[in-house]
Amino acid sequence: MSEALVAVEAAGTDASVPAASGARQFWRRLRAQRAALVAAAVVALLVLVALAAPLLTALEGQDPTTYHPSLIDSARGGVPIGSLGGIGADHWLGVEPQTGRDLFARLVYGARVSLGVALAATVLQVVIGVAVGVGAALGTRWVDQLLSRATDVIVAMPLMIMSLALLAIVPPGFPRPVLVTLVVGLIGWGTIAKIVRAQTLSLKGLDYVSAARLSGWGAWRVARRELLPGLAAPVITYAALLVPMNISVEAALSFLGVGVKPPTPSWGQMLTAADVWYQAAPQYLLLPAGALFVTVLALTVLGDGVRTALDPRAASRLRVGTGRKDVENARSEDVKTAKSEKEASV
Template sequence: MSEALVATQAAGTGPALPAASGARQFWRRLWTQRAALVAAAVVALLVLLALAAPLLTAIEGQDPTTYHPSLVDSARGGVPVGPFGGVSGDHWLGVEPQTGRDLFARLVYGARVSLGVALTATAVQVLIGVVVGVAAALGSQWVDQVLSRLTDIIVALPLMIMALALLAIVPSNFPRPLLVALVIGLVAWGNIAKITRAQTLTLKGLDYVSAARLSGWSTWRIARRELLPGLAAPVITYAALLVPINITVEAALSFLGVGVKPPTPSWGQMLTAADVWYQAAPQYLLLPAGALFVTVLALTVLGDGVRTALDPRAASRLRVGTGRRQEAKATAPVATEGAS
């Protein structure tokens, strides 16, 4: 709530409103959603595995780039020697066909790249989208028209085609994971800019923003102190759903050969190399595909939980049985009174 409006109420010209802890209410609502909590635990575990990749591979005694030609059968085209793709005490998930590189090491290091690219791209999208959306809503009619048309152009551009074109012309010595993240962020910020602009236009008409404007606050101060807190809920919600989208985009770009370059591992790159080994060494395809599926599913469920916790009026699309039983218990007394 606006500081100007609070001061007016304290002076006796308006009713005093009790301060409520939005963060506390958010965590309480999120805590009641078991699906979101499980998804959060899965995401936390994946992030922990990615951060601890050097430690985990050191415990295993392997690294993601060392070749082990003795662990593959060259007479059969490079199929891993041993059961389950060469699983052993030295190679926990087996080895890569043809090269013999350790799959566990490449999988956890690939998580660092895939998650890092997705989070960096999401941060770039949010930063650009919020700045453009707020500037369009608070600027003059001419500024709004220019920024809105620019946003429409960005939204209309095909993401994959633009990313392929940009990644193809950048020099190869530029750090590839950072480049992929920047390209995704710079090409796909249009939707969050539209959401931010629409929400800012709604907030502009509320009483506490009008009170701040009448108090002589500058546009920058109003945006920083009054509008940005109100934009937190929709922006955080959309950002939570952008992360899994960006993971799949990075995987698709790597699958097409313009993403992360070898020997740096990523899940999309592993899928690219595994497309001809799904019969001879199925674990080489199933491991990165399964990791990608679990990550995207967990982030999507968590994003839905965050959306519902920030907006309790919105019914979750992923309600579990407990939630439905709780709703039935809550509506039972109402039905009983109506019958009596």
């Protein structure tokens, strides 16, 4: 228990709920939400598939870049030969129209690029946004004005136009996944910076934060010990929603020609190329679209579950698989644990 919380208890404030917000309480609340556990398993499976893409394609005996012209019906405009887009023992999900590249290989390798770019860009956005938001809230009036105006500029900056401008000055040999990550990460942190600034200003008025500042702690120590734990819930929740948003941004950049380019596969690139084949080869559109849908749904449910586990007093937006009795039992256990810890400390 930190010195700030001791000072709060001495002042007569009930700090039992913050004291019970440890790692064990978090995992217990998260385990009480079955939907969040299922979503976490789906996300873990997607990440595992992306990491094991070379092994999975080796088991199939294919790769994402090899053309198979013999599997394409040129008389029909490049439609795959066979039923269901050429699905068979050699091509588990069929082949790509007009090129004959294996769809399974491109889908699992596309997960690597799409999830990798989205996750890396999200981490960059969170790091910059939290640093700017906390700095603006804890800084002087001039620092707050400067960082707030810079955040407004970033929020108003058109992502697509800036991407096109960067394409004109970046050498062609620069890795495109890295370029997309930097563009999305460096231009998309404005919203999370505003959220963090507003939440930090709200936390600054709480008793335990005021006690920490009056005890002589510096701004960095106050932010690290008292403010960042309180910012974890909104930051993690918004970050979980940023990942699918960044996947969509990568798809849009690929459509404009500034994102990942062939032959490197990505889900966004596959969707862009599938818009003219959805009738002749519907699986070419349904497979990446289904992967994106499952990813967005799983990350949304997981983000809501993490938010509820970090702040059990907040009402859950998605109560799928979460019983009212489970939540009430978790809260009662937290109160009992807090009381026992308080008595032990006394």
